Amino acid sequence: MTDDGPILLEGPVEVVLDDGSTARSDRFTVALCVCRRSRSYPWCDTSHRSRHKRRTA
Numbered sequence: 001m002t003d004d005g006p007i008l009l010e011g012p013v014e015v016v017l018d019d020g021s022t023a024r025s026d027r028f029t030v031a032l033c034v035c036r037r038s039r040s041y042p043w044c045d046t047s048h049r050s051r052h053k054r055r056t057a
Helices: none
Strands: 007-010 013-016 022-025 029-032
Touching: 013 029
Parallel strands: none
Antiparallel strands: 007 029, 013 022
């Protein structure tokens, strides 16, 4: 886990969201987003990582 996500859990996982709906994953390992930047929230899509282009010399 990094400072802002994700949390890795053993699946299957069911998450109750703020609006009362549920999201379910049957995957063996689930990455749960804690930074809320993910487009597939509550599942992590690595949006917490910096998106910098590397310079080449």
